[in-house]
Amino acid sequence: MARGLLIVFEGCDRSGKTTQSTRLVQALNGAGVAAKLLKFPDRTTAIGTMIDGYLQQKTRLSDQAIHLLFSANRWEAMDQMRADLESGTTLVVDRYAFSGVAFSAAKKMDPRWCRAPDVGLAMPDRVFFLDIHPDDAAKRAGFGGEIYERREMQIEVRAQFSSMMDKSWSVVDALQDADEIHGQILALANEALERHRADPAPIGRLWT
Numbered sequence: 001m002a003r004g005l006l007i008v009f010e011g012c013d014r015s016g017k018t019t020q021s022t023r024l025v026q027a028l029n030g031a032g033v034a035a036k037l038l039k040f041p042d043r044t045t046a047i048g049t050m051i052d053g054y055l056q057q058k059t060r061l062s063d064q065a066i067h068l069l070f071s072a073n074r075w076e077a078m079d080q081m082r083a084d085l086e087s088g089t090t091l092v093v094d095r096y097a098f099s100g101v102a103f104s105a106a107k108k109m110d111p112r113w114c115r116a117p118d119v120g121l122a123m124p125d126r127v128f129f130l131d132i133h134p135d136d137a138a139k140r141a142g143f144g145g146e147i148y149e150r151r152e153m154q155i156e157v158r159a160q161f162s163s164m165m166d167k168s169w170s171v172v173d174a175l176q177d178a179d180e181i182h183g184q185i186l187a188l189a190n191e192a193l194e195r196h197r198a199d200p201a202p203i204g205r206l207w208t
């Protein structure tokens with residue numbers, strides 16, 4: 001049996017990642033494809049609780065410490081993620097190491113230093129980037145509550161994401177109607193699954 005695919009959603013805050021990643025998993029499951037939704041940060045773990053306190057501005061941490069906690073939060077999930085992928089489950093992940101680098105580098109941290117702790121994570125097979133200008137994102141409900149939801153920060157984050165894109169990324173216009181976005185992403189995901197079934201490749205290692 002072919003392993004599952006690792007599909008990642010990235011984008012600025014309020015770009016619709018949670019809605020679209022949820023819908024993709026539902027559509028895949030509905031079509032008989034084993035798929036599971038994950039989200040980073042996973043705020044349910046001990047490390048995730050520390051991250052949550054920082055994001056909600058209840059606790060303060062140095063830029064380096066919070067960066068490493070975000071990375072540790074991915075590493076603590078990695079054994080289970082690899083096991084799921086190997087057993088044929090496709091994982092759809094709402095944010096991953098690209099958010100880790102984009103948000104920290106937007107704070108003027110060295111991108112090479114930022115990448116280092118995530119080197120060797122499972123490599124995403126596809127990345128869907130939901131692109132929205134921060135001025136449009138700011139009009140959406142819920143924007144502004146957490147530490148990074150500031151216009152200047154989001155503009156810099158978007159630029160950082162752009163500098164990381166390669167051929168495994170698809171940029172999707174996040175201002176479109178939600179059904180339209182879902183249709184485009186589902187078609188791209190199905191294409192990736194078909195290609196993988198015809199020509200399966202082992203799980204790659206990120207940034208190695």
Ligand code: TMP
Pocket residue numbers: 013040041055070071095096097099100101103104146148149
């Ligand atoms: P969320 O809104 O998707 O739960 O993400 C919480 C915030 O954390 C969001 O502003 C992006 C930021 N973030 C990082 O700074 N580094 C990371 O590694 C991740 C996954 C998220």
